[in-house]
Every structure is written in structure tokens, then in C-alpha cells.
Amino acid sequence: MANPVFGSGKFKFQVVENFFKRPRKWSYIDVADVAVDKDDNVYVFNRSPHPIMVFDKLGNFLDSWGEIGTHFAIPHGITIAPNGDVFTADTGDHTVRRWTKEGKLLLTIGTPYQNAPEQSGKPFNRPTHLAVASNDDYYATDGYGNSHVHCFDPNGKLKFSWGSNGSGPGQFDTIHSIFIDYDDHDKMYIADRYNNRVQIFTPKGEFVGQWPGLNLANSVRKGPDGNFYVAELDHRISIVDSKGVLLTRWGDTGVEIDDTPTGGGLPTSPSRHPMLKGRVRHEPGPGLFSGPHGIAVDSQGSFYVAEVCETGAGLDRGNRNIQKFVRVR
Numbered sequence: 001m002a003n004p005v006f007g008s009g010k011f012k013f014q015v016v017e018n019f020f021k022r023p024r025k026w027s028y029i030d031v032a033d034v035a036v037d038k039d040d041n042v043y044v045f046n047r048s049p050h051p052i053m054v055f056d057k058l059g060n061f062l063d064s065w066g067e068i069g070t071h072f073a074i075p076h077g078i079t080i081a082p083n084g085d086v087f088t089a090d091t092g093d094h095t096v097r098r099w100t101k102e103g104k105l106l107l108t109i110g111t112p113y114q115n116a117p118e119q120s121g122k123p124f125n126r127p128t129h130l131a132v133a134s135n136d137d138y139y140a141t142d143g144y145g146n147s148h149v150h151c152f153d154p155n156g157k158l159k160f161s162w163g164s165n166g167s168g169p170g171q172f173d174t175i176h177s178i179f180i181d182y183d184d185h186d187k188m189y190i191a192d193r194y195n196n197r198v199q200i201f202t203p204k205g206e207f208v209g210q211w212p213g214l215n216l217a218n219s220v221r222k223g224p225d226g227n228f229y230v231a232e233l234d235h236r237i238s239i240v241d242s243k244g245v246l247l248t249r250w251g252d253t254g255v256e257i258d259d260t261p262t263g264g265g266l267p268t269s270p271s272r273h274p275m276l277k278g279r280v281r282h283e284p285g286p287g288l289f290s291g292p293h294g295i296a297v298d299s300q301g302s303f304y305v306a307e308v309c310e311t312g313a314g315l316d317r318g319n320r321n322i323q324k325f326v327r328v329r
Contacts, residue, residue, distance in 0.1 A: 004287045005328055011227075011239055011248040013303075013325040015287035019059040020322060026050055028321040031306035033129070033177075033219070033294030037080040037101070040298045044306070044322055045078040045088065052078075052086070052103065057298065059324075065103030073113075077129030077141075077177055077294070089140065091126040096140050109140070109156040118145045119165055123158065129177035129219075133186050133203055139178055141190065144270060147172040149190065149205065162205035165271055167195050169207045173269050177219045177294070189228065191217040194269035198230065198244070211244030216266065223297040231292035231305055233266060233312070235280055251292075255284045266291070266312065280313045287323065290315050302326045 005014045020042075022028075028046040035043045040057035051072050054063040066072055073092025080086055085106065086099040095110035109123070116122040125145030130138055137159065138152040148163035164171050173194035180203075181187045187208065188201045198220050200208040215234035222228050227247060230238045236251025259265075259277040266278055280290040289305065291312035297303040305323050309315040 004285075006250040006287050006325070007239070007248040007328075009248065012328040014328050016324040016326060017286050018319050019324040020044070020053075020055050020319065021059050021061055022053065022319075023061055023064075026053075027316075027318075028053075030308040030310050031293070031321040032075045032308060033078045034296045034304045034306040034322060035078045035080045035086075036296045036298045036304070037084060038082070038299075040300070042296070042298075042304060043078055043080060043086065045075050045294075046321070047075055047308075047311075051075050052088075054101075063102070071105075076127075076143075079129070079131050081132045087130045087132065087138070089127045089129050089143070091128060091144055094124045094126065096124070096127055096130045096138070107156050109138070109152060115145065119147060121146065121148050121161055121164070123148075123150045123161070128175065131178045131180045131188075133180055134182050135186075137203075139180065139188065139203075141175045141178050143176075144174060147175055149175065149178065149188075149201075151203075151205075160205070162201075169210070170199070170201075170205075171195075172199075173271055176217070179220050179222060181222055189220045189222075191220050191230070193217055193233065194271075198228075209244075211240060213246075214238060218293050219295045221295050221297050221303075223301050223303065224299055225301055229295050229297055229303050231295040233291050233293065234278055235284070235289045235291065237289070237292055237295065237305060250287075251289050255288050255290075256281045280309070280315065283315060283317065283320075286320065287325070289323075290317065300326075 030047045033045045044053045050064040051066040076091045077089035093112045094115040098107040128143035130140040136154040147165040176191040179189045198211045219231040238249035290309035293308040294306035
């Protein structure tokens with residue numbers, strides 16, 4: 001049977017089942033995030049005993065490094081810098097780190113297991129992601145316990161921060177990840193989860209605009225086609241153009257959810273929202289989702305969706321914790 005096709009019109013994608021060839025008996029548990037380097041190698045950041053797994057563009061296993069309890073507490077966000085260095089954000093030990101692609105630690109920002117006061121605006125309280133600007137400054141989203149973006153110089157010294165908790169322009173309610181567009185003067189796209197939007201800023205933190213109508217936006221990345229790919233925790237992905245106009249999405253249908261009062265729900269905002277209904281009840285099948293958490297796009301326009309389904313819904317999706325989609329021409 002052919003792999004299922006999703007999307008509509010000119011934007012149709014086919015899921016590639018069992019793309020990643022993990023070592024035997026290795027699991028992912030939850031895949032918190034995914035990133036692609038300049039050679040289209042794929043870094044799978046997960047919460048298993050092998051937290052960083054590296055695969056080539058054909059899905060062959062290349063390497064793994066890191067240990068839970070030694071190098072990571074709760075893996076969350078991952079970015080590959082233009083020079084190949086790897087940046088990780090850890091919501092469990094309140095740090096962001098820079099590594100070589102082989103796993104040698106180069107820099108730690110934050111003090112492990114010491115968090116700043118909640119909503120203090122000081123780094124860090126459960127940071128979620130980090131991206132590197134074209135001038136090598138670092139921008140970290142902070143995160144679950146804070147509502148700020150912090151800018152650091154290449155040595156890890158704090159330069160400035162912006163944000164606050166709320167729903168207005170430049171405010172955040174669980175700031176979940178950041179994408180920096182080198183092709184557009186380092187314009188910054190930030191997934192503002194519980195405000196159901198992506199906000200857009202200049203590198204100075206000046207508000208440019210927003211894309212509303214994204215259900216629990218967790219991660220946003222730009223593809224080589226100039227369009228943006230958004231992972232939404234509410235079991236779907238959306239693809240929008242550079243103005244935020246919807247091109248296609250899927251996951252709204254074909255997924256059995258429990259929206260009863262006693263059925264649980266998606267994780268709740270730490271500040272304002274009641275429990276959100278919509279927990280996926282059963283394995284949704286190839287190409288559909290339980291809890292999209294991260295997304296990455298390679299140079300060919302294929303994209304990868306990472307899921308935290310075991311934590312979010314109690315589902316062990318096996319290989320489908322990280323799924324690859326290829327464009328149908």
C-alpha cells in the first residue's frame with residue numbers, strides 16, 4: 001500500500017513510513033524537537049537514553065551522543081548553527097548549551113538546576129529553544145516559567161531581553177520556539193503557544209506583526225519554497241505563505257480525540273487557560289499526529305514533525321514519534 005498523501009491543491013505531501021533506521025531496541029520515548037544541518041543530516045532530540053540521534057538524508061543512522069541525567073534533564077529544543085554547531089535548550093535544568101556536532105560541550109548559558117524566579121524576566125525559567133542570528137548573537141525563548149526572549153552575545157553574555165506575560169503584541173503565554181530568517185534581515189518568528197499565534201519581530205525585539213489562528217503553535221520553520229511550516233500541539237500542522245496566509249493544513253480530521261469533561265486534555269497554560277480538551281485517544285495512523293512539538297525543513301522541501309505523544313497522550317507511537325513528509329509534485 002502506498003504511503004498516504006496529505007494537504008491540498010499545489011501543497012500535497014506524502015508521509016514516508018519507517019524512514020529513520022534506529023539501532024535495534026532503541027526507542028525515542030518522546031521526540032521533543034528536530035533539526036536539519038546544511039547536508040540535510042537530521043538531528044532527533046528525544047527523551048530516551050540516547051537523547052541526540054543523528055541520521056543522514058536517507059534515514060541511515062550516523063551517530064548519537066549525550067546522556068539523560070548527565071548532559072540533559074528534559075530535552076526540549078534543538079538548532080543547528082550555520083557552522084554546524086548544535087544548540088540545545090533544556091527545560092529541566094534551566095540551561096541552553098552549545099556543542100560541536102560530535103557532542104563536545106562548548107558553552108553553557110545558565111546555571112544547571114538553578115532557575116530564575118517565575119515571570120521575573122531574568123534567564124532562565126524552563127527555556128524552550130535557541131536560534132543563532134547572522135551576527136552570531138543567540139536568541140533564547142524562555143519559555144514555560146518566563147515570557148521573555150533573551151539576546152546573548154557569542155560568549156553567552158546577556159545583551160537585552162523583551163516580553164511579558166499576556167496576550168498583547170510583544171507579550172507571550174508559553175513562548176515555545178524561535179526561527180530567525182537570514183534571508184529577511186534576521187526577522188524573527190516566535191511560536192506563542194497559548195495565544196495560538198506566531199509573532200514576528202526585528203532583531204531588536206520590535207514587534208512587526210502576528211499570524212493568529214494557529215492552534216497551540218509550538219514550532220515554526222521556513223522552507224526553501226519561502227513558505228512557513230508550523231507544528232501545532234493540537235494534533236495538526238499548517239503551511240502558510242510569507243504573509244501568514246494558509247496554504248494547507250491537516251490533522252483536524254481523522255484523529256479520534258477525547259473531549260469529554262473527564263477525558264483529560266492537552267497541557268494547560270501556566271497562567272490563564274483552563275484545561276484544553278482534545279487529547280488524542282488512539283494511535284492516529286501514518287501522517288497524522290498526537291502532539292506535534294517540533295518541526296524542521298530540509299533543502300529539498302521535505303519536512304519532519306517531532307512529537308511528544310507519550311507525555312501528551314500516553315501513546316507510544318514508535319517510529320511515528322518523528323515522521324518525514326515529501327512534496328508530491
